Amino acid sequence: MDNSDQTLGKSLLDVLSGKSSDNPFPLFTQMRGMGSVVPIPFSMGGINHQAWVVTRMEETMQVLKDHTHFTVDRRSIVSSSAIEKNTDPSASSTFLTESMNAVDDPDHRRLRTLVSKAFTPRYMEGLRPRVQQIADELLDGVQTQGKMDIVKDYAYPLPINVISEMVGVPESDRRKIHVWSEAIANGLGLGRHDPGIEEHLQAFSSYFMRLVAEKRQHPADDLISQLIAIEEEGDRLSEVELLSLIKLLIFAGHETTSNLIATGTLMLLDHPEQLEKLKTDLSLIPPTVEELLRFNGPITIAGPRYATKDIEIAGQQIKKGDMIIPLVKSANRDEHQFVQPQELDITRKIKRHLAFGYGIHMCLGAPLARIEGDIALTTLLRRMPNLQLSIPRENVNWQSKLASHGLSSLPVVF
Ligand code: HEM
Known part of the structure; x- marks a missing residue:
């Protein structure tokens, strides 16, 4: 790696750890120019690791689907017992380490199968009227004011209310x-774990322990109660897994989708000719949602993978134990896959994008996110067709959290 490569690697780490929230796409273009698999300097807990960034679609898919050579669970390749499975249900960060996103098969398949029953496309379609009602209620609240903050008034509350109702979190x-989840997401990034988030992780965790205890006494028609019934049946779900799963669903189920709605709205405002086309034909919303996910989706990277064996990809020699970072936002702008990838084109026929990942860990909530994105944008454009930014474009602030990149606020008039 020469000095300029090191500088690029350092800039990328600043983006991924949330230290820099500048427009990252020119950097991603430069990285693709360097190769499909690019080494970057990376240190975690004071120890240097060999890390690689995967910048293009073909190689990203190769990594995400190859479970023989890559794992999401670093513990499976560390020989010492230094990192052990956490079996304490009250441990605060278990949802990041014990949940389906962070374990391999067979545990992954068992957990995903249990919860997939609640996430069937049919069940999701059945949620449409309720999602529509929530979207309308939120816009009713601001309609007469003639202005709102899209993030605070619409994009954030919509998905948190939908997933909370599904899971069984009371409105109050x-x-x-x-x-809590804002604080947790803000304090975490690749290789970053701010000490200040501990109290929020603990509060988030204690809250769900109490809620589960309460639902054990008073089951209701919600996902927590269904999962408790499975846990009580016997050996299919442990208590630590039950709690991790619930916390993961709440956490994964709102932040990202709220970014899709808010960033998606800004991307459309940035491209007035596309927005006009859409307003004259709202049946273009589903392909628009896909293009927004491709063009500037909420997630910058899929979870890091670790090589379980030596392997060569795109001419790079990856060694057992190396960390691989799938840069999905870059793969979604891959010149080898898309014509004019830097352009937003809502009529683009997209064969595939990686905004929801790929392979066995591909987003469980994708059908729900698509429905929410579809209803949120349709309702917004139908009810507020004259939507405009109310601050200068250069004052719009980006925020990097955990693996996602979104807006801290988006003031508009309509
Ligand atoms: C636009 C919104 C969303 C985006 C862009 C998104 C993106 C992703 C991505 C890229 C992954 C794969 C990560 C990896 O391979 O390391 C993932 C996994 C996951 N997502 Fe989403 N997500 C969204 C919404 C949701 C929603 C609404 C839910 C829940 C209701 C959800 C639940 C999950 C879960 C549980 C996983 C782990 C799946 C597994 O490991 O098998 N996501 N998501």
Whole structure:
């Protein structure tokens, strides 16, 4: 790696750890120019690791589907018992380490199968009327004011309310969930774990322990109660897994989708000719949602993978134990896959994008996110067709959190 490569690697780490929230796409273009698999300097806990960034679609898919050579669970390749499975249900960060996103088969398949029953496309379609009602209620609240903050008034509350209802979090507690998950997402990034988030992780965790205890006494028609019934049946779900799963669904189920709605709205405002085309034909919303996911989706990277064996990809010699970072936002702008990838084109026929990942860990909530994105944008454009930014474009602030990149606020008039 020469000096300029090191500088690029350092800039990328600043983006991924949330230290820099500049427009990352020119950097991603430069990285693709360097290759499909690019080494970057990376240190975690003071120890240097060999890390690689995968910048193009073909190689990203190769990594995400190859479970023989790559794992999401670093513990499976560390020989010492230094990192052990956490079996304490009250441990605060288990949802990041014990949940389906962070374990391999057979545990992954068992957990995903249990929860997939609640995430069938049919069940999701059945949620449409309720999602529509929530979207309308939120816009009713601001309609007469003639202005709103898209993030605070619409994009954030819509998905948190949908997933909370599904899971069984009472309405009165949703504000607390917001505060905790904001703080947790802000304090985490690749190789970053701010000490200040511990108290929020603990509060988030204790809250769900109490809620599960309460639902054990008073089951209701919600996902927590269904999962408790499975746990109580016997050996299919442990208590630590039950709690991790619930926390993961709440956490994964709102932040990202709110970014899709808010960033998606800004991308359309940035491309007035595309927005006009869409307003004259709202049946273009589904392909628009796909193009927004491709063009500037909420997630910058899929979870890091670790090589379980030596392997060569795109001419690079990857060694057992190396970390691989699938840069999905870059893969979604791959010149080898898309014509004019840097252009937003809502009529583009997209064969595939990687905004929801790929392979066995591909997003469980994708059908729900698509429905929410579809209803949120349709309702917004139908009810507020004259939507405009109310601050200068250069004052719009980006925020990087965990693996996602979104807006801290988006003030508009309509
Ligand atoms: C636009 C919104 C969303 C985006 C862009 C998104 C993106 C992703 C991505 C890229 C992954 C794969 C990560 C990896 O391979 O390391 C993933 C996994 C996951 N997502 Fe989403 N997500 C969204 C919405 C949701 C929603 C609404 C839910 C829940 C209701 C959800 C639940 C999950 C879960 C549980 C996983 C782990 C799946 C597994 O490991 O098998 N996501 N998501």
